[in-house]
Amino acid sequence: MDSPEPSSKITATINNTLSSDPVPAQDSPVFNYISNLSPIQPVKGAPIVQDFSGLNSPPLLLTSPRINTHSRSSLLKRSQFPKLSTEVFSGKNEDYNNAITDSDGTAVFFSPLRSGLSPFVQKVSDNNISVHEQSGTPIRCVEFLIDVSNSESGNPSNSNNTSPEVADSIPQSPNSAEDSKVSVVNIVSKDERKDEIPEDATRVVVEEAEEDNKGKFPSNQKYTGVYSTSDPDLPSHGFCTKIVPGLAAHSSLHYHYGDQQMAQLSTAGHTMLDEASNIPIKSLETAHDCRDDSDKIRMSIAPDEGIALLDSQTKAGQHQSGISRRCLQFEDAQQKMAPASSSSQNASGIVSCSIQPVSPAVIEVVEPVSSKRSSKLTQLVSSSVNSESLNVKVSKPSGIGLHLNSIVNGMEAGSGVTVSVKSTQRGNLSIRGKKLTSMMSCHASKNLKNCLISSNVVGSNLTIGDNDSKHESYGSDAENVAASLSLNNAKPLNDTVLLKPTEHTPSNKRKFNSEHIDSNMDYNQSSPQKKRQVKKTSDGNDGDGCKRCNCKKTKCLKLYCDCFAAGVYCVDSCTCQGCFNRPEYEDTVLDVRQQIQSRNPLAFAPKIVQHSTSSPANILGEGGASFTPSSARHKRGCNCKKSMCLKKYCECYQANVGCSSGCRCEGCKNVFGPKEECGIDLVNKHCITERLERSVEEEVEMVTATSGLLQSGPINQCNSTPLTPSFRRSNVDASKSWFTSGRYLSSPDSGQANTAAYGLSPGSPRSSNNHDIHQETTGDMLDLVTFDHELNYGNAKLANEISPGFHVTGNMDDILALPKSQDWASNSGGQLIPQTVHFQSTDPLSWHNSPMTQFDRSGMNTVELLDSDKKPYVMEDDTPEILKDSSILQIGVKVNSPNKKRVSPPYRHLNEIGSSSSGGGLKTGRKFILRAVPSFPPLSPCIQSKDVAVHSTNNSEKDSSSK
DNA sequence: GAGTTTGAAACT
DNA sequence: CAGTTTCAAACTC
Structure with a gap:
């Protein structure tokens, strides 16, 4: 009317x-x-x-x-x-x-934006899960x-x-x-x-x-x-x-x-x-x-289950869970999305991606309702994840939960997309979605598998959003966060009362903390006793996959706090004292967050970035846990000196990712992939030392296998080279498993990169046939997916799987439409475009190609991949994310330098290889990304994911070009 | 559960 | 940017 x-x-x-x-x-x-x-x-x-x-x-x-x-x-x-x-x-x-x-009346506590977002999020969370999967639209x-x-x-x-x-x-x-x-x-x-x-x-x-x-x-x-994107339309x-x-x-x-x-x-x-x-x-x-193509994709996802079921389920359980942890990133993504959406359809598609991330936020929102939700969510997630849906989401979400910030944050996938995927599972999907989202929302980073993905997803989401609306999204970071917070606030999870230091402006970190916190400490303090009650399950995660913090002095307003660092509000289950990381203190949280971001734009970016090459294969682990990070890398890298990267002290290890050249660790024995010196060299040199890598990989595989992380795919791949995630993915076997499973286990690693490729073409993973299509058609989709994947490794997988299969075929057309998105991207902001471009061409290709290469493994490709992976990862991850703008090389160098390896060569190598697409595409892509990143911290996560995607794409492109 | 170790984050 | 301190998680007992 x-x-x-x-x-x-x-x-x-x-x-x-x-x-x-x-x-x-x-x-x-x-x-x-x-x-x-x-x-x-x-x-x-x-x-x-x-x-x-x-x-x-x-x-x-x-x-x-x-x-x-x-x-x-x-x-x-x-x-x-x-x-x-x-x-x-x-x-x-x-x-x-x-x-x-x-x-x-007035946003007393919450900024209007936030409030708006929060509600929104809530909505999403409720329903939604499925939505995320779909991603953009x-x-x-x-x-x-x-x-x-x-x-x-x-x-x-x-x-x-x-x-x-x-x-x-x-x-x-x-x-x-x-x-x-x-x-x-x-x-x-x-x-x-x-x-x-x-x-x-x-x-x-x-x-x-x-x-x-x-x-x-x-x-x-x-x-x-x-x-969805296309309102206008x-x-x-x-x-x-x-x-x-x-x-x-x-x-x-x-x-x-x-x-x-x-x-x-x-x-x-x-x-x-x-x-x-x-x-x-x-x-x-x-x-x-x-109309949107992206939409189509979604549709593919959605189709399966009755959404209704999902909704109902999700609502009940998920709401709670989701609420609790709203992801700031997610919010960002949303915001971003909005702007983006405004743009062209393509944008919408992208937007959708960004949106997905949002969903995670929603999830978080839900969570707050009660601790139960978290447990539920976690369970659900685990279950769902195991089954696949989760994985998918993860992959997506990323980021799908925002890519990178989880960004894959993401997210969309992470959030929405993933959800939808789950929906595909049918019946329960809705619930799963929520869970996933929740998961994502929750400390993605920590839970590498789930969380990381989620985080990535977030980032991805963000990225997407960024893509769509770089500017907006950027601005939104804080906003997003705020929004997320607001959401949380909206649903005061635990804290009902809150002092809400109304104005704790975090401006002064410590001051803020001390002051507000002090006052609030009592208030919020979850009894220390709780500390380990909830105790993070194995990983410190509650059941949800979200970790619970135990901060005593930082009021959960510093990166020391896992929750805060993950862009999530603390939950009741947290045993933190004087916690300000609660919806009630949204303003404060946002302020602090902004401050931190001002210092380090990437502070909240997903720590782990998937390798572009990362193949889904790694993802395997139906168990959910398994996603191998083979392709994934820690942006900053670790600095371990005593743990040899064999303990959770090591962030890389904790994330189940291999160390990269960016790592400064000493005596690295990271099971997931030692920072091999060779790796880098190889890349540059095409190292002869592949032996080492292989041996390492083998070790890694062995370890992984034993550890249970197993990523079926990865192992095989591992043989090829420890580092190269792509291998894992690439391994046909792995890929097969991946595809066949329907879920991707999506190893986190591959998940990311793969996800991108995969993500977009959910179907792609499975049907190699689709690859081409995906490439062509889904450029945008891919981008989105990729982002999502990054965000939600696991989710992404699911999404991919679900959507992919489904989506691909039907949606392909839509995907084709994506090109528009590209245009859009270009219009909207460099980021998207480049990315999209890369993805389109590369992702699909990369997938196939990469896998092939993997098999070939020996092949230069493998080496390259490895190199590329490592460096790229590093580069991408690190600076790149945002900062690195144009100079990917720089990043690479940086990365390399730390690690010892010749960064520059690798880069070149990559570029060359990529052909380098990289040359044109990658660089361009990065450039775009960089721009975006700089503008706003929030984006960074997205960027990362994007970067990853780009790398992958580059590689793929190279391959394709070579072809 | 307490204490120690570890490495990241924060600070200078 | 490097060095130091602080912090919380991971780990050990």
Whole structure:
């Protein structure tokens, strides 16, 4: 419908509807109409809502018809939002409310942006998981899904409480301005009117609207960023409406497409409620007109499961978990996304990627709700991961959880994308997604496997976002963080009370810490006793995969704190004392974070970067844990002197990645890949010493195998060379396993690089055939994926697997569309473009090629790869990320220098090899990246991932070129 | 669970 | 940028 109606009117109407019992809503003609249209029965929907609050699927349906009223929704959004949100997150409601209230009236605690984001995130988390997988465009979908889920879950339970509130809120949000996205939201709101569900939906919508209102993002852009890219293109209205009738539920899968996806998701949620969810996918598809290629990809992912299920599940468990740890990065990604989205479709695609990262954030948000969630999430994640979905996400997410900052952060994959992948798993997917997201959100870095990926994912997400909207994203870093924080705040996880040092401005680190912390110490302090209660499971991770910190003096506002360093809020399970790393102190956290970033833009960037070459093979480990970092490398490298890189003191080892030339370790015996001196030399020289490497690799393999990390792929590959992750991946066997498994185990290593390649072409991994396609078509996709992968190694894998297979074929076309994205990228910001370009050409190629080479192994390629990997990694990872702009070489040098090896040669070598694509592509890519990075720290993670991707691409390109 | 070791982060 | 200190995790007992 139209925006024509004043928001107030709409809100009023909504309120009325909402205020009235949900039932009435059903009674409403609209509802009837919808019910008629959709197979889903409204009543069922409610019951179905397993999630938290009863979802009012029916409402959703109803809403769908209303979809048109985008503007309305927007208006409603804010006012409703708060209330709704609160309701939605039953546990978190209070927090949420706060946040909301803030946003509405004024962001007391949270910055508007944040608040906006947070809500958004929440939404995502709820629904969403699936969305992430989809990545870019998926984002929208995610949100919608979330909304739906929320509505679903929330409606039943919440509806009761909230319905009235909602009504109130709705009216409040008079802001009309909205984009198509808004329309989507509106749809949700409509649903609300009809049913309780609307609440959730409304919340989401409201949140979005709020965000929009806040104006950071142009309404459209924002949405695009958040939800899906193409708001403009796809006016949510048409989209949504279609979906509604169609019974999005089923189709959730399909909906990855930007806005459409959103709608679908929402619908899915409804369907969930309805249970029946017999709705044919077609309906969804029809609904989607959407367009973005990226969307298609998503769709591939989505298709599998009924999103609805996911939503419900995820909502319940995931919300909590997710909330707790919101990822700053994620937020960033979101922000970035939004801007990006605004850009062209391509951008949207990219955006989607960025969005995905967001999802992770969402997850975090969810987590806060209760420690349970974390445990649940972790379990879920583990399970899901094991199965694959997780892996996929990881891969994606990265970054998919933001790439690198996990960035793969990422994320999208990490977040959204991954989720969607899980969804593919069906049924449980939603949950998984949440978990994944949560995982990602949680200390990605630490949990190399999961977390790292996630972190990477985040980064990736960010990167994506960066790509899309470099500028925006940059700016957003802090914002993102803030947003993430806000989200968290919104859902005050644990701390309910908080002193909120209102102004602890972190400006003065210690001061801040001491002051605020001191005061707060008591407050927050989780009893020290807890410390090891929760104790990180094996790795210090809680079940979630998120680590729990035990900070005593730093108030969790320094990088000493794993949580803080990971861009996540501390959770109840943390045994930290005087913790300020809580949503309540969002401002402080952000400030501190900014400060730290000002000093070191890469401070929050994912520490581990995947090698471009990294092959998915490494990823293997269905167990989830396994992803081999073979391709991955620690950006900075370690400085171990006594541990020989054989203990967790070593960050490289801890991350399950091999040491690189960038490492300054002494007596490195890193099982995952010693910093071989040879490695570097080899690269440069093509070292003869391959023997050493091999031996090392063998050792590594042995170790890995014994250790259980095993990455089937890796081992084989390992033989080729310890360092080269690519090998692992490359190993056909590995690749096979990888593909066959469907999940990628995606070794983290390969995952990253691979992910990129793989990620994009989820299918690629499996079907070599697709490679070409991927290359060509999916340039953008790839980029996105790659990012995601980086972010979410594991996730990415999953996503890839899921989506890839699915996506690839169907989506390929879409992917093809990606080229646009390239343009877009170019337009938007150098980063994206270069990356995309590289990816496109390289990734696919690299995959195939690299693997081949791996097999060949002996081949120069292998050596090169190794070299490239190492150096590239280093280079990329390190400086590169952002800083290194143009001069990749520099990075390489830097890296090399530390390690001893001749960095420069390797670089060249790489470049040459890459041909160097690298020459042109890589360099360019990096240059772009660098630019972006410099501009904003947040991006760095993304950049890293990108860099990685680029490297891989370069290599691949080289290969291709050579071919 | 306490104490030690370790290496990163922070500071100078 | 290097050196030192601080910190929290990892590890050992």
